[in-house]
Amino acid sequence: xxxxxxxxxxxxxxxxxxxxxxxxxxxxxxxxxxxxxxxxxxxxxxxxxxxxxxxxxxxxxxxxxxxxxxxxxxxxxxxxxxxxxxxxxxxxxxxxxxxxxxxxxxxxxxxxxxxxxxxxxxxxxxxxxxxxxxxxxxxxxxxxxxxxxxxxxxxxxxxxxxxxxxxxxxxxxxxxxxxxxxxxxxxxxxxxxxxxxxxxxxxxxxxxxxxxxxxxxxxxxxxxxxxxxxxxxxxxxxxxxxxxxxxxxxxxxxxxxxxxxxxxxxxxxxxxxxxxxxxxxxxxxxxxxxxxxxxxxxxxxxxxxxxxxxxxxxxxxxxxxxxxxxxxxxxxxxxxxxxxxxxxxxxxxxxxxxxxxxxxxxxxxxxxxxxxxxxxxxxxxxxxxxxxxxxxxxxxxxxxxxxxxxxxxxxxxxxxxxxxxxxxxxx
Amino acid sequence: xxxxxxxxxxxxxxxxxxxxxxxxxxxxxxxxxxxxxxxxxxxxxxxxxxxxxxxxxxxxxxxxxxxxxxxxxxxxxxxxxxxxxxxxxxxxxxxxxxxxxxxxxxxxxxxxxxxxxxxxxxxxxxxxxxxxxxxxxxxxxxxxxxxxxxxxxxxxxxxxxxxxxxxxxxxxxxxxxxxxxxxxxxxxxxxxxxxxxxxxxxxxxxxxxxxxxxxxxxxxxxxxxxxxxxxxxxxxxxxxxxxxxxxxxxxxxxxxxxxxxxxxxxxxxxxxxxxxxxxxxxxxxxxxxxxxxxxxxxxxxxxxxxxxxxxxxxxxxxxxxxxxxxxxxxxxxxxxxxxxxxxxxxxxxxxxxxxxxxxxxxxxxxxxxxxxxxxxxxxxxxxxxxxxxxxxxxxxxxxxxxxxxxxxxxxxxxxxxxxxxxxxxxx
Numbered sequence: 115x116x117x118x119x120x121x122x123x124x125x126x127x128x129x130x131x132x133x134x135x136x137x138x139x140x141x142x143x144x145x146x147x148x149x150x151x152x153x154x155x156x157x158x159x160x161x162x163x164x165x166x167x168x169x170x171x172x173x174x175x176x177x178x179x180x181x182x183x184x185x186x187x188x189x190x191x192x193x194x195x196x197x198x199x200x201x202x203x204x205x206x207x208x209x210x211x212x213x214x215x216x217x218x219x220x221x222x223x224x225x226x227x228x229x230x231x232x233x234x235x236x237x238x239x240x241x242x243x244x245x246x247x248x249x250x251x252x253x254x255x256x257x258x259x260x261x262x263x264x265x266x267x268x269x270x271x272x273x274x275x276x277x278x279x280x281x282x283x284x285x286x287x288x289x290x291x292x293x294x295x296x297x298x299x300x301x302x303x304x305x306x307x308x309x310x311x312x313x314x315x316x317x318x319x320x321x322x323x324x325x326x327x328x329x330x331x332x333x334x335x336x337x338x339x340x341x342x343x344x345x346x347x348x349x350x351x352x353x354x355x356x357x358x359x360x361x362x363x364x365x366x367x368x369x370x371x372x373x374x375x376x377x378x379x380x381x382x383x384x385x386x387x388x389x390x391x392x393x394x395x396x397x398x399x400x401x402x403x404x405x406x407x408x409x410x411x412x413x414x415x416x417x418x419x420x421x422x423x424x425x426x427x428x429x430x431x432x433x434x435x436x437x438x439x440x441x442x443x444x445x446x447x448x449x450x451x452x453x454x455x456x457x458x459x460x461x462x463x464x465x466x467x468x469x470x471x472x473x474x475x476x477x478x479x480x481x482x483x484x485x486x487x488x489x490x491x492x493x494x495x496x497x498x499x500x501x502x503x504x505x506x507x508x509x510x511x512x513x514x515x516x517x518x519x520x521x522x523x524x525x526x527x528x529x530x531x532x533x534x535x536x537x538x539x540x541x
Numbered sequence: 542x543x544x545x546x547x548x549x550x551x552x553x554x555x556x557x558x559x560x561x562x563x564x565x566x567x568x569x570x571x572x573x574x575x576x577x578x579x580x581x582x583x584x585x586x587x588x589x590x591x592x593x594x595x596x597x598x599x600x601x602x603x604x605x606x607x608x609x610x611x612x613x614x615x616x617x618x619x620x621x622x623x624x625x626x627x628x629x630x631x632x633x634x635x636x637x638x639x640x641x642x643x644x645x646x647x648x649x650x651x652x653x654x655x656x657x658x659x660x661x662x663x664x665x666x667x668x669x670x671x672x673x674x675x676x677x678x679x680x681x682x683x684x685x686x687x688x689x690x691x692x693x694x695x696x697x698x699x700x701x702x703x704x705x706x707x708x709x710x711x712x713x714x715x716x717x718x719x720x721x722x723x724x725x726x727x728x729x730x731x732x733x734x735x736x737x738x739x740x741x742x743x744x745x746x747x748x749x750x751x752x753x754x755x756x757x758x759x760x761x762x763x764x765x766x767x768x769x770x771x772x773x774x775x776x777x778x779x780x781x782x783x784x785x786x787x788x789x790x791x792x793x794x795x796x797x798x799x800x801x802x803x804x805x806x807x808x809x810x811x812x813x814x815x816x817x818x819x820x821x822x823x824x825x826x827x828x829x830x831x832x833x834x835x836x837x838x839x840x841x842x843x844x845x846x847x848x849x850x851x852x853x854x855x856x857x858x859x860x861x862x863x864x865x866x867x868x869x870x871x872x873x874x875x876x877x878x879x880x881x882x883x884x885x886x887x888x889x890x891x892x893x894x895x896x897x898x899x900x901x902x903x904x905x906x907x908x909x910x911x912x913x914x915x916x917x918x919x920x921x922x923x924x925x926x927x928x929x930x931x932x933x934x935x936x937x938x939x940x941x942x943x944x945x946x947x948x949x950x951x952x953x954x955x956x957x958x959x960x961x962x963x964x965x966x967x968x
């Protein structure tokens with residue numbers, strides 16, 4: 115047999131996608147039990163729905179026909195039963211009726227978490243060199259998706275009300291002046307308790323951004339991708355309408371949500387609500403990727419949604435996270451308030467506190483702080499620089515995403531204490 | 542608000558992927574209950590593992606720590622626990638020990654069905670214009686994957702022993718002579734009871750094809766993608782080693798398998814065993830697509846594999862399919878043997894009987910036969926022309942893939958009777 119030494123010749127796509135931070139971080143989070151992780155996007159273990167899942171599965175498998183349906187293949191777009199229930203779910207969140215939503219179940223596509231929907235949208239819309247406008251900071255995994263298709267993430271100025279409409283307008287004007295408007299395809303918004311910053315897109319900005327996208331859709335449509343992953347993790351503050359709800363045309367906004375945060379990430383059930391002319395293209399692409407996410411899980415979620423269990427569970431989850439959010443803010447106050455130049459955001463929902471250090475203190479994987487934190491003080495965070503679409507020289511490097519999702523209140527306090535000692539080491 | 546009329550500008554990728562037959566067919570199969578489907582790749586309803594799933598879930602959820610682990614996020618590559626069990630599973634199928642497999646659990650990647658692994662391999666290896674050598678006929682969904690990345694499927698002559706090594710050699714020589722060897726990246730083989738033809742790659746051809754791939758790996762490696770989806774659906778005839786087992790280097794063959802056929806497709810648990818230098822690239826890509834398939838389902842499958850239930854269930858499934866295979870062959874004999882020019886393959890496993898009509902009788906979606914079959918006689922099949930990588934003018938158009946997976950023996954007989962009447966209408 116010939117000795118095999120010849121190298122693999124990878125695709126251009128692979129060169130775009132290589133070495134995403136998410137895999138590294140998730141691996142760390144799950145396997146590195148010696149370190150207090152304030153990095154992981156994992157959810158609270160204590161409120162994971164063990165009895166709810168057991169009850170729903172017993173009910174589902176107790177009905178022989180339903181059981182066999184759930185264990186059989188489904189369709190590429192996902193269970194019709196769950197999609198109908200999601201229409202009702204969405205109507206409740208929007209404070210309206212299913213009829214008034216102005217869409218049908220055929221415009222819902224069920225995916226492996228909402229992550230797969232984010233990925234599918236990039237696949238069917240973006241060519242190398244195309245542009246997506248994003249907040250700064252924004253969800254770093256989505257930046258990986260943009261890289262993965264060779265697209266460019268152009269950052270729009272952002273403040274504590276999220277992406278600024280005037281800055282979006284200015285960015286579009288600048289791109290038009292540079293002759294690049296024909297490459298602008300998408301605006302990405304994490305509209306509730308943004309991962310990583312914890313900020314909510316201000317209510318009055320929501321309709322404005324839809325209007326701007328529509329007005330700048332000159333030769334082709336500029337779509338908005340609304341990532342509402344954290345919408346149901348609401349602890350206090352106002353209840354806001356979705357960006358999607360501000361789009362009367364139903365043609366401009368792609369809305370995505372997941373049950374990973376409000377129920378269980380182990381089931382990986384997410385969905386998108388998409389303009390009618392995107393349904394076919396997204397299903398074609400999903401047909402190629404997996405021709406349907408796990409049908410069993412979709413039926414399980416449907417059974418949960420049909421019961422009283424879901425609403426009660428969300429309430430329980432939010433109560434638990436509210437306590438943890440408060441624990442992290444108290445600990446921040448306790449351990450960081452006397453360190454000059456340190457500040458943080460007070461989130462009204464979600465899983466993250468965004469902390470800024472003095473601008474000279476770098477937080478990246480190669481930084482002294484990261485080394486001190488992980489090796490000396492045994493605590494882990496997500497470096498803020500991963501969350502910016504700027505080119506490497508422009509991105510702020512002095513911030514951290516701190517998650518209160520997976521640790522107990524005591525663990526959060528311990529982690530914040532450790533982190534404060536690491537920061538003191540380098541300040 | 543501005544009226545939205547501007548069209549969506551889709552990516553080049555979308556143009557490659559559009560209108561895959563799989564979504565159309567699956568939709569038909571699941572929703573079109575008035576037609577006897579011999580088309581669907583659905584599995585037997587009667588043997589779906591309802592009690593096994595209930596038992597495994599009760600066990601899993603009865604252990605609080607295990608339950609919470611299963612309901613939490615997993616990793617991109619999938620549950621370490623299941624991957625270790627799959628090493629033992631693979632060793633049993635290969636008739637060897639885990640130690641002698643010569644790989645570790647890190648070379649296994651868990652996916653949403655094996656379909657996602659087929660898709661991931663295409664993504665990280667194939668650029669537009671790259672070449673994958675395939676059998677003729679071959680799995681039509683995979684041809685969609687090749688289209689989806691803009692790659693070319695070059696068909697290698699195939700007989701009742703599967704892809705012919707001499708024809709593979711000739712195809713590589715012709716490509717080299719045309720200066721196209723640098724575009725050849727992959728050889729795709731459905732090694733057991735090929736979907737759609739039902740044939741097995743002959744034992745003596747397995748090592749030959751590995752040797753050919755290695756010898757022609759001149760400047761870069763030509764990889765073999767072995768799709769062993771139907772391996773465990775063995776009814777009679779010899780038990781064959783895998784192509785992967787013939788690759789002592791462990792660098793040439795990517796092996797994929799799924800639990801969709803042997804256990805439950807509703808769980809969508811599949812996996813790939815991959816050369817070490819492909820692990821990182823595939824995980825990077827999967828990180829972008831979904832950062833991990835459903836962890837709950839992986840733990841469920843692990844619990845099933847740890848028990849005695851799995852082997853017993855596979856035995857039960859094979860017994861049921863053997864009866865259905867025999868029902869289809871009997872019905873073929875009963876209803877078609879007097880129609881001149883009709884022939885079919887006798888499969889030793891899998892879910893399909895491949896039938897050839899006289900070459901003048903077309904079977905495609907637009908054909909008179911398809912119209913007669915679906916509308917007058919209410920029976921559905923997969924047109925054989927979908928299963929060829931040739932350009933449209935070259936592909937045979939007179940064949941059909943007939944599945945005995947989902948219908949009962951009586952339903953199979955009924956479907957074959959209906960189909961024979963449709964054929965008689967047009968002969």
